[in-house]
Amino acid sequence: MHPLEPTVREQARNEPGVYRFTGPRGEVLYVGKSVRLRTRLLEHFRSSRTRTRELLRVARGVEWDPVPSELEALVLEFRQIRMFSPRFNVRHRRERRWAWIRVTDEAAPRLVASRRPPAGSPVVIGPFPGTRSLPTTLRDLAHATGVRDCSSAQPIHLGDQLELLAPPRAPGCPRASLGSCPAPCAGQVTRADYMKGVREAVAFLRGNTDGPLLRIRDRMLAASRRRSFESAARWRERHDRLVRLRERVVEHRRVLDELTVVLRDPPDEAEGRPRLHLVMGARLLTSAFEPPPGSPEARALARRLHGLLHLPGGELPLADARGAPVGAREERFVVAEWFRTRQEAAARCEPPGEAIARLRGEAAPRVPRRRPDHPDPAMARMCSNSAGSTG
Numbered sequence: 001m002h003p004l005e006p007t008v009r010e011q012a013r014n015e016p017g018v019y020r021f022t023g024p025r026g027e028v029l030y031v032g033k034s035v036r037l038r039t040r041l042l043e044h045f046r047s048s049r050t051r052t053r054e055l056l057r058v059a060r061g062v063e064w065d066p067v068p069s070e071l072e073a074l075v076l077e078f079r080q081i082r083m084f085s086p087r088f089n090v091r092h093r094r095e096r097r098w099a100w101i102r103v104t105d106e107a108a109p110r111l112v113a114s115r116r117p118p119a120g121s122p123v124v125i126g127p128f129p130g131t132r133s134l135p136t137t138l139r140d141l142a143h144a145t146g147v148r149d150c151s152s153a154q155p156i157h158l159g160d161q162l163e164l165l166a167p168p169r170a171p172g173c174p175r176a177s178l179g180s181c182p183a184p185c186a187g188q189v190t191r192a193d194y195m196k197g198v199r200e201a202v203a204f205l206r207g208n209t210d211g212p213l214l215r216i217r218d219r220m221l222a223a224s225r226r227r228s229f230e231s232a233a234r235w236r237e238r239h240d241r242l243v244r245l246r247e248r249v250v251e252h253r254r255v256l257d258e259l260t261v262v263l264r265d266p267p268d269e270a271e272g273r274p275r276l277h278l279v280m281g282a283r284l285l286t287s288a289f290e291p292p293p294g295s296p297e298a299r300a301l302a303r304r305l306h307g308l309l310h311l312p313g314g315e316l317p318l319a320d321a322r323g324a325p326v327g328a329r330e331e332r333f334v335v336a337e338w339f340r341t342r343q344e345a346a347a348r349c350e351p352p353g354e355a356i357a358r359l360r361g362e363a364a365p366r367v368p369r370r371r372p373d374h375p376d377p378a379m380a381r382m383c384s385n386s387a388g389s390t391g
Helices: 005-011 037-046 050-058 070-084 134-145 191-205 211-225 229-258 296-310 328-341 352-360 377-384
Strands: 017-022 028-034 061-066 098-103 111-114 123-129 261-265 275-280 283-289
Touching (some): 005 037, 017 037, 017 070, 028 050, 028 070, 037 050, 037 061, 070 283, 070 328, 098 134, 098 191, 111 134, 123 191, 123 229, 134 191, 134 211, 134 229, 191 229, 211 229, 229 328, 261 352, 275 296, 275 352, 283 296, 283 328
Antiparallel strands (some): 017 028, 017 061, 098 123, 261 275, 275 283
C-alpha cells in the first residue's frame, strides 16, 4: 500500500473537488479534479500506467479542495494548473496560440494576421485559436474576394483619386491578369468597388456569407471537368482551409456572444438548495446557493449578479478577451467545451435577467433576441470613408 493511501481512505469523501499530489519540497506535482474525490484518488493507487506510477514514486503528500459543483471543480482545476504548472500535468499547462485578423486602415485595406491584439485597427476579428496556416488561408480569402495581399509599402492609386496628367500604371503583381485582384495599385478600381470585396471577406469571417466558398467550389468543379485533377485538388485544399478558419472564428464569436447564462444545479444533499452559476462570455464569474425567491438573501444575490453583469469591461477581471491576462481565453474554451459535452446542462440554463427577476420575486422580463446579422459599426465607418491616403 502506498504511504498516502490511508490518508485518502480515512479523510476523503465522494464529493466534487480538486486534488493535488505534492513532492518532497511541497511543490505541486499534479492537479486533478473529480465529482467523486475519494474514488478518483484511490484509482491513482491502483493504476498501472507508467506516468501515474512515476508520480506516486516521487509524491510525498496529497491534498484536496472540495467544491459544491462539477463546474466549479473544472474551473478551479484549470486555474491551479496554470498557477502551479505541475510537471505531471499535460493539459492546460501552456497557453495555446491565439490569433487575430485585422482590416488595415489604408486606402485599399488588407487582411492581416496578428499574434497580438491589434491596436488602432478599425475592424478586428478574434481572438481565436491560431494555426501556422493562417497567413496562407488569408491569402486564399483575399484571392477569393478581390482583396489585395501585397505589402503595405505598395503605392495605391485608386480610380477615383484625382491625379492630373498621371501616366498609365501597370499592376504591381500578376493577380490583376489572373482576375483575383482589381488592381487598386494601378487605378483600375474605385474605393467604393474595392470595399465590396473587403466587406465580403469580413462577412465571410462573421459567418454571414458563403460567397468565397461558392466561387472556389466553381473553380474546383471547372478544373475537374477539364480533367485537371491537380488543379482541382489545390482548389479543394483552399476551400477546406477557409472552412476550417471560419469554423474557428465563428465558434469563438458564438461562445462569447451566446454563452452568458445562469446555470442552475439541482439541490445537493448537504445544502438542500440549488446552486447557481453566473457564466458570462463562457467565463464563470460567481457561484452561490439559491436562497428562497424574494427573501433578503435572494435580493442581495440578485444585486450581486446584476452588478457583475454591468461592470465596465475594464473593471471586470478577465471579461474582455482582447485585454485578458494569460489563461483567460483558454479558460473560456474549457468552460465552453464543458457545456458542449453536457447537453443536459442546457435544460438548466436561463438568461441572467430571468434568474435575477426570479430571485427578486418578480415576473421574468422578456429578453429580446440579438439579430445574427447585426451590422458591424466599425466596418460601416470604414466603408463610408471614401477618402483615403495613398501608401
